[in-house]
Amino acid sequence: MPSCPGTMTNPLAGQPISPPRLSAAFRQRCEALATEARYALGLKAFQPLPARQLAAHYQVLLLTPLDLAADAGAAVAQVLSQPGWSAALISRQPPVILHHPLHSAARQEANLMHELAHLLLGHPLPAFDPATWPATLDKQHEREADYLGSCLQIPRRGLEWAQQRGFTRQQTAAHFGASLQLVSWRCNATGITILSAALDA
Numbered sequence: 001m002p003s004c005p006g007t008m009t010n011p012l013a014g015q016p017i018s019p020p021r022l023s024a025a026f027r028q029r030c031e032a033l034a035t036e037a038r039y040a041l042g043l044k045a046f047q048p049l050p051a052r053q054l055a056a057h058y059q060v061l062l063l064t065p066l067d068l069a070a071d072a073g074a075a076v077a078q079v080l081s082q083p084g085w086s087a088a089l090i091s092r093q094p095p096v097i098l099h100h101p102l103h104s105a106a107r108q109e110a111n112l113m114h115e116l117a118h119l120l121l122g123h124p125l126p127a128f129d130p131a132t133w134p135a136t137l138d139k140q141h142e143r144e145a146d147y148l149g150s151c152l153q154i155p156r157r158g159l160e161w162a163q164q165r166g167f168t169r170q171q172t173a174a175h176f177g178a179s180l181q182l183v184s185w186r187c188n189a190t191g192i193t194i195l196s197a198a199l200d201a
């Protein structure tokens with residue numbers, strides 16, 4: 001089964017955050033894709049875009065291991081027990097994403113946006129071998145999916161909007177259905193300053 005842990009740069013996986021090694025042109029393309037996705041759904045750049053709404057727009061079927069056949073119990077247990085496993089794009093035609101159903105709502109948003117980003121960027125499905133996973137994943141593709149996924153959650157223009165309204169990072173996270181860690185990651189990536197609430201500063 002192809003799988004995608006999102007553990008190397010995924011801002012929601014609780015891993016050390018490394019600066020994106022991506023070109024300025026790629027990052028600009030991601031911002032444009034994030035804005036276009038909202039426009040396609042009749043949303044403004046500053047409005048939250050639920051990942052499930054975007055998945056429905058692209059007619060992506062979302063499954064969890066619990067949706068698999070009952071006789072797949074052992075496989076389900078294996079998938080869910082993989083450390084750091086979040087989600088996987090397991091088919092392109094038709095598009096199907098298998099995702100972890102027990103993560104927090106904010107992390108599920110990030111997981112799904114990461115996989116939708118793989119789809120939008122045309123990345124090939126990785127081969128899944130439990131013996132070597134996740135070392136065999138294409139690290140550059142993972143970085144790219146992390147970056148586009150985070151843009152889809154909070155576009156630069158959405159971050160600027162939050163800054164102009166005087167939102168804290170906590171308010172920004174709540175508005176976009178994102179984690180506080182993702183807001184911090186986006187602030188670092190864009191250079192846009194949004195302060196934490198006083199109690200958490």
Ligand SMILES: [Zn+2]
Binds near residue numbers: 004118142145
């Ligand atoms: Zn991935």
